[in-house]
Amino acid sequence: MIIGILVILGLCFGSFVNALVWRVHQQSLPKAKQPKKVNLSIKKGRSVCVNCHHILSWQDLLPVISWVGLRGKCRYCHKSISWQYPLVEILMAAVFVISYNFWPFKFTGPEAAVFGLWLAVVVNLVALAVYDIKWMLLPNRLVKIAFGFALVLSVITISIRSGEIYVDLAKVLVAMAISGGLFAILFYVSSGKWIGGGDVKLGFVLGLVAATPVNACLMLFIASLLGCLVTLPAVALGSKSMQTKIPFGPFLIIAAFVVYLFGVVVADAYLRLLGLS
Ligand SMILES: [Zn+2]
Numbered sequence: 001m002i003i004g005i006l007v008i009l010g011l012c013f014g015s016f017v018n019a020l021v022w023r024v025h026q027q028s029l030p031k032a033k034q035p036k037k038v039n040l041s042i043k044k045g046r047s048v049c050v051n052c053h054h055i056l057s058w059q060d061l062l063p064v065i066s067w068v069g070l071r072g073k074c075r076y077c078h079k080s081i082s083w084q085y086p087l088v089e090i091l092m093a094a095v096f097v098i099s100y101n102f103w104p105f106k107f108t109g110p111e112a113a114v115f116g117l118w119l120a121v122v123v124n125l126v127a128l129a130v131y132d133i134k135w136m137l138l139p140n141r142l143v144k145i146a147f148g149f150a151l152v153l154s155v156i157t158i159s160i161r162s163g164e165i166y167v168d169l170a171k172v173l174v175a176m177a178i179s180g181g182l183f184a185i186l187f188y189v190s191s192g193k194w195i196g197g198g199d200v201k202l203g204f205v206l207g208l209v210a211a212t213p214v215n216a217c218l219m220l221f222i223a224s225l226l227g228c229l230v231t232l233p234a235v236a237l238g239s240k241s242m243q244t245k246i247p248f249g250p251f252l253i254i255a256a257f258v259v260y261l262f263g264v265v266v267a268d269a270y271l272r273l274l275g276l277s
Contacts, residue, residue, distance in 0.1 A: 021130050184203070
């Protein structure tokens with residue numbers, strides 16, 4: 001029952017993320033390039049086809065089902081609708097279900113609020129990852145919203161769980177200093193060539209999510225490992241060169257997700273591998 005609700009919620013939020021990133025991107029364009037007659041407001045605007053800008057009816061907006069039913073084509077202009085749409089919807093449903101199945105904490109009382117906030121953080125992070133993959137940019141507006149949710153998650157988590165509030169606060173600040181600080185140094189040393197300014201800000205947000213120095217280090221390690229695993233084969237096969245820019249945000253976001261849900265397990269396994277535990 002709960003899984004079913006989470007799947008439906010995840011699909012709907014996936015659909016929301018698709019609309020959100022498109023709107024935020026359209027709003028960032030110069031006025032002359034923005035579609036006329038489309039209300040780009042995130043709160044009030046109706047969903048439209050990104051090609052013909054026809055307002056979509058409810059039959060066109062059912063996550064995954066509409067895309068499959070329409071065979072990936074717009075009902076009005078018959079142009080292809082990107083597979084990004086169903087993919088993000090399915091991904092979000094999967095992320096919701098995985099979060100529930102592997103939730104390392106309780107669900108009772110105020111802990112339920114922590115779970116809800118975590119899902120809100122995840123929605124924002126997936127939006128950032130999609131935006132970064134599509135446009136190689138982490139827009140300030142989305143980073144700020146993600147920071148807001150991560151801050152509330154952190155404050156509530158510490159206030160309900162912590163026996164030693166100042167110790168946990170200090171841990172969070174060090175975690176932020178590690179991930180955000182490292183990127184800030186890389187950004188300034190390379191004058192923004194190795195890493196984008198958005199990654200620096202995202203580093204601070206994800207440090208907040210990682211919450212402890214160990215988790216922050218683990219997150220950076222996993223993100224770099226994922227980055228190498230994806231990039232090196234592409235370079236070896238010649239489809240990318242070492243100079244090709246690759247968005248780093250999505251790797252960081254996946255790493256933060258893994259660390260939040262599986263941090264303890266991964267850290268233990270790693271220490272055992274090194275013979276330290
Ligand atoms: Zn259309």
